[in-house]
Amino acid sequence: MKGFRRHALSVAIPLLLLTWGGTAAAQSATPEADDADQQARTLDTVVVTAERRDEPLQTTPLAATVLSGEDLEKWGVSVVDQLQFATPSATVNNFGQGIDFNIRGIGKAEHNTQTTTGVITYRDGVATFPGYFAGEPYYDIASVEVLRGPQGTFVGQNATGGAVFVTSKDPVVGGEVEGYVAGQLGNYSDVALQGAINLPIGETLAARISVNGENRDSFWDITGPWTGSDGRLRSRSARLGLLWTPSEALSVLFKTDYNDLDMGAYPSDPVTATNDLFDITANAEMKAHDRFTRSVLKLDYRFANGIRFRSTSGYQQGQTAYAADLDGTSTGNTIFRDVVDETIWSQEFNLISPETGRINWILGAYWQKDTYTFLPGEFVIGAPPGSVFTEYRLEGTNPKKTSALFGQVGFNITDKLELELGGRYAHSDTTNNIDVSQYGTPIQSIQTAKFKNFSGKVALNYEVDANHFLYAFAATGFRPGGLNVPVGFGVPAPFDGEKVQSFELGWKAVWLDGRVHTQLNTFYNNYDNFQVTIGYPDLPVFGFELNVPETTKMHGFEAQVQAYLGKWRIDSGLGVLSSKLGQFYATDPRSVSVLPCNPLTGPVSVSCIDLKGRDQTYAPELTFNLGVQRSFTVGSGTLTPRITYSHVSEQWATLFQNEARGDLIESRNIVTAQIAWQRGDWLVTLYGTNLTDQRYVAAINSGLRFAGAPRQFGLRATKWF
Template identity: 45%
Template sequence: MRKFLLSASVCAMMSAGTVHAQDIPATSGQTTDPAAAAESSDQDPTDGDIVVTAERRSTSLQRTPVAASVLTGEDLVRKGINGVEQLQFATPSLTVNTAGQGNAFNIRGIGKTEQSSSIGVGVITYRDGVATLPGYFQTEPYYDIASVEVLRGPQGTFAGGNATGGAVFITEQNPMTDAVGGYALAQYGNYNNIKLQGALNIPSGDTLAIRFAGNLEHRDTFYNVSGPWTGNPGDRRDYSARASILWQPTSQLRVLLKGDYNNINYGGIPAGRATDTGDPLDVANNAPLAGGDEFGRVVLNASYTTDGGVVLRSISGFQRGTTHVSSDADGTAASGTPANPAVNFRANITEEIWSQELNIVSPDTGPFTWVLGGFYQHDNIVIPANGGYIVDNTPNAINPLVFDTTLEGRNPKTALAGFGQVGYEITHGLQIQAGARWSRTTSANDAVARATLPFLANPILTLVQNDKTIDKKVNGKVALNWTVDRNNFLYAFVATGAKAGGLNGPNVNGITPRAFDAEDVTDYEVGYKGTFLDGRLRTQLGAYYSEYEKYQISIVDPATPSISSIFNVPGKTKLYGVELSAQGSFGPIRVDLATSVSNSKLGTFYAIDPRLGTGAALVCNPAMGPASARCIELTGSEQAYAPKFTLSAGAQYAIPLGERVTLTPRADYAHIASTFGSLFQNTALGDRLEARNIVNAQLTLATGDWSVAGFSTNLGDQHYVAAINGVRRLAGAPRQYGIRVSRSF
């Protein structure tokens, strides 16, 4: 699907399918204040079922054949999850590492390990039924959220080609027609962190309601920056707002319109040299840093339920985002030496997506159920002329002819799909499911790259690329589900998924674009879900084995050393492991646990580590090598960002102090084992990411509609390297603490 000269640039810039919204009507029992709800012991979370929407209908997590973790809005507040990065500390087999303004989001080692738009994401995120801008624009804060669902493993039938590793479904709070309500929240913490947040729900009769929500947050930088240029890199300024309208004139017709706006200024993201051994928050810098995202979306979800119980649903989405960045590409304060050239990267890129999905969903009653759907999406990336994409290399006395590169152009893509799933109850409690998805994707490239020397008025080389690729695939899933009784559920399934192929872009050497094939995965899973102690304890246990053929990976091509190219791993890449999670509620005590043990083995593959130098004359065939000091055999290597062990656990105890007054201490612990940020696993070059042990804690006093909480994230103040991006390393967040006051009304 992708073959970017254009995306080769987007990769450098970012380095510095659709699911329906949750159609569960809000009730008067729902709180509009996530902070207060998080600490109240009056409402038992096991009274209502945990719901997932992975199969276009709302189903119980305990009786759905999918490996999933579901967090409510209250869970997010309890666990200190304010955005995408914190999800990894509450979900098994998941890592999220911000590298520049993109992020490496990986489930079971599959997702996005290279910060390049020329390789598709393997984990796609959805907001209210619409697939978000892929790989980037993911840093909007979590506020006024109803639920976050993290699905592990290929989701090829319903989520399509960007979900070979999994999918994340985020559902924002919907308007409610029963009463005026809302909440207000104020927070202050170290690093001069100020947060103001709130929501207001306004009904108009029994058929119309409007909800407004907003989040404003300022935070000073975590970093100590030295070098020729410092500024205020790492300062964060977030402005987010949301409006939604629910119109339900009859019990059968429901129309929901939502609009989101986000303006996030990062102040630039500092990054040190990957080989540095000191504190990753101490960064040397020799180039101006800046960065910000401005993006929004509009989602229209309309559904009609016939007298026979069949749901007809339409989900329309429009999204537009603009990102700008200026980064120090060498990660040092050195000024233009041959060993450490001063390289400044600047970019300004816009992406726009239109999407439409139609669903027809059968009633849940009877032995036979079915879902039919169609999907279309048009995605266009635009790099404007005159500053859209620039790489400035500082000349020096030894190498005065270092050239700069610029790029402009557009990369339109389309996706067309039809999908369906049927289920049939063979005998009481024993069901077979079968689903399939046909998809057709296209990607076109209309771009111009130029190489220039600072002292020449005209480019020394101009390259034009006008290409188009078309890819067609059929994927699906077959599952056997056994509901032993109301408390015990077993499942086994085989599922497939695919990521489309395409063409790499040429670089300034004028090499003909190299094609790469589609990536295919076959996933085998078995699982057990049990409910115990009269519903007070829920457990989910699963095992998986996945084989990826022609696995796509981004490596610097020795024939075109100035850019990365996509290669297919010739042998089979294998992933396998076990995952366990549990949630318990015992009066004032709540506990949760999630853990995973996983392994990954790359298929037969040879590649050059570009950090050791590249050269067009060197022979290094991806399938045959030969192995040498520079042509490295990677066969059997573990995937990047694929820790062999993850563990998260949390507990809280609500201590009654009087009528409607409780004091609730809570602690959460997360361990992510050491892993590698690169397939080359060269510890000397900084590839090894040490284990993370993160403790979050909070103490909340709740009385009536008010709550006051003292909180800390990363209580032990572990300073760790979160991600490797080429020759640079990026730090994770240090200890943060503060006080939060909220009131519901």
């Protein structure tokens, strides 16, 4: 495997150096045919909003990929899973009722509500559900920003690995009645329809309505006496936006989304199975259905002195229902099912200075309450099901609260040199009010844990000239700890929060009169208190989540480039990562043992394993993507073929790195292509994703392997009006 990675790297680096490209493009405001000069100028307007200002990507001191709605379509990205194929250093492993989203090997590796995410997703300015409801589709999107590295100052405690900002299109005040309708037909009886319309309502008020729906047959061929769904898709989403601008100083934006995402199921089989990933057996109920809403109210007011006040309020409520064959075969008899409600209230306030003086600053305050409710009788692990003595049952609530104060100040030492200082103080607590029936033994858990942290960033930015920007920073990030569920040995200790120290150097440049934009950066991370599930140290019969006691060292470099060369467009990104675990002894929780194993001292035994020097989980050594397109004038229209290639090298799903248990997730090599024909207000696209039909494991969880999407192809037509 090491030899394969070296070979892949030897191919990727020359390709990157030849193309020197990246994925950072703004979406065209009108559906006109591509024009290289116009697009090169548009590239200069690409902005990132994560730091509460609209700032040019090329002069912002962070590593980021910015994708417009048009870019998402070209890369074949319609859900979060596929972002890993359009941006470097990202991996997304989807196992149905949650995802392991990691950037630079940092994010989430354990699958429970107590272990929060390390890569948080914002939708229209509001932090979304940190675990469930990850399958929300991308439609009518203005931009997606993927930020790499800890974002401790502005995003807070759930961004140790990075953050994703998804912004849907706003209504246009003073505009016209305009919009689009898009339809899609594909294999697996895929039928999709989406559209949006902008509605002016007077001189100061406008609305935008957008909808999205898709039906698709199952990818799987399932045999056995299973019940429920076979994995066919029924997705329905809608969004209403209202923008009111009574004056130049005040704007009020309200958006509300509704999603009914019936994924049918996430069929799976044992990680050690040798059959085709889509030919499986099962003898249990299967289900995967999410329903949720989100409402966002954003007020923005500019005072006479140029200072802006912003308020962002969010309310989100959803219910996720899931059922699976936990042994992954028709010969076993182990099931899992749950129904969980989640409600999030959030509020953020910002004061933002103008950028006209030598000093600029941002102050902010944040509050959030997130409550999980495990409904009575719905959370069940049955081995086999049907008896209180053979089932593990859980019900109750897990409320969490977070509050924070943050700020950043920038000082222009000279016209070219700027010093930035930022910091965030956060306090959070989590409580278990749950009742457990553990194979006939009743256990009650009423427990609270509190966590606090100060994260900061010091950056030095140097604008060499109009085309070259250098930055260097040191930053920290924090993810809170959580509570272990009791398993009969009394109240277990909580696990602590994670901390990341990150050091980064970056160079962003513009070449050939704006036709080529590049980003190049290198980073070094000290990763402390990595949260991991192992066997109980004193009696490793049950699993127990704790922190790796020694520091994990991680370093790497990334490069991105986007080029418009005549009628050619080339996008490329590269991420190289190396990680090494500190001293750590542990018992694999899948191996029942009675031998003690101290995380610091061991001793090494048949079950107590020395994990020092092993790779971090979900930390592939190489990620690479390349997209090439060429426009041709055909009659009165434009024909644009495009092909993309994305590679994510192999990665480990656990620190124990046991290939026999299926811990190794093999590499992914995804080829996507499309041929788009545009004439006036019409765009017709013939598309194909995963053209080589690679059978790859998209995630490993609970001893099961989950398949990535197979080859899909079809025809898409869009009409603007």
